[in-house]
Amino acid sequence: MQQPIAILDSGVGGLTVAKEVMRQLPREKIVYFGDTARTPYGPRSSEEIIRFTREIVDYLIQFNPKMIVIACNTATAAGLEDIRSRVEIPVIGVINPGARAAIRLTVTGCVGVIGTEGTIKSKAYDQALKALSPEITVISEACPRFVPLVEKGNFRSRETYETVQSSLGHLQGYPMDTLILGCTHYPFLTETISEVMGQGVTLISSADETAREISAILDKKGSLSQGDSIPVHQFFCSGDTRIFQLITHQWLGKQIQLSPVVWQIPTIV
């Protein structure tokens, strides 16, 4: 029986990680949980986020996963160490992979980070970046209005452009050449963020980078899937299934056939 990779998120943001895992590791089976009933996590206390994260991990562990991916920056900042101390399997978050990619790519040494209030207030990216490379300058900005736009599926409207412009416009005053999308929801807004930031700034998606590290760590442990059968992924959410299904289809549907997908709603809320 093929052990899956368990991916959890506060909502649909972690689908950006799931999509990259499907693309970079097409042999791996995914079990995904989006806590859409309690999104956004950004404004919540870290105690509450840790409690929610534990509940979801307790739910996902029944699938006997070989790895747990906390595909939410806010939950990584609050709960990564807590979950690591509670389970035997590898647990990876989305913050250090993004930090590593920024260090690799920056030339000016000035790196921007945008995320939820929780992530930015935790200074998790500042710490991760400076632990790796003490000379890096970090400019952080909380963007609390982005996640609600994404959770509604509002990726490319005039409202979205104006929200992004008013949140990020002032960052252009810095010599930054690299901007970490420090929230797995933000890749849904990549085009708009690119337009506002201009060509001189490379956007780093924690999703792409995390998928690469999942591959490296499973490879190092010798636990990459060897099978030739097409994996059957499973998706769960705690809230309204209709909009979740819509966004999942819109985001994953173009490239990947999800067949059969099992939709089930656990009753943890």
Next chain:
Amino acid sequence: MQQPIAILDSGVGGLTVAKEVMRQLPREKIVYFGDTARTPYGPRSSEEIIRFTREIVDYLIQFNPKMIVIACNTATAAGLEDIRSRVEIPVIGVINPGARAAIRLTVTGCVGVIGTEGTIKSKAYDQALKALSPEITVISEACPRFVPLVEKGNFRSRETYETVQSSLGHLQGYPMDTLILGCTHYPFLTETISEVMGQGVTLISSADETAREISAILDKKGSLSQGDSIPVHQFFCSGDTRIFQLITHQWLGKQIQLSPVVWQIPTIV
């Protein structure tokens, strides 16, 4: 006492990995060994390469490293599993990191790989790429004339351009959008290879990618260096020190102050 990262290569090629480790992980101490007396490894038998690699690892182990990096594609293809079975610390090669990066970046699904005869004949990249993503098309080409150019420090001459053009020109007939520099010597020739391949082909340096995976794996193990002192690197080679010192200075000197560097020649040849 800070444990170093041990990096070994058939000659100066692994300096491309060392340079990226210094840039991405400026707190880490490096002990480097270049087997310049016995370069190139490309045309040698895998039995001989395994024997050489064991000798170098036996030499490097005296420095109590926390990780061994086989920064040579030919030695990775021949000896990675052998060395893994002989030491307790993590051993990483340069093939899988490059394969992972190619899978992440390709859009056409057609990936080129260039390397030494030994690497190409081993089919190590084909296997690594297809193990991760079975649908990838791989076009491989052995370029035995590249390493001797680099070992002589001949990076940008007319001879170099003509050698690269005659070795790679015919690859332009394929729909490849990604070319893996499957030899750590080749990043020295990046500009020339880029000129020949054109803008539509992204070059992947195993060096950059390997440095990122070193970071990810040390991070996952909690063994990243925490100290604030500037690490003192050590470089060793088995052959002529003058040209090795010249290339090392030329390659690392621009960005990084190597002070004091200890130059010593072991007597393993």
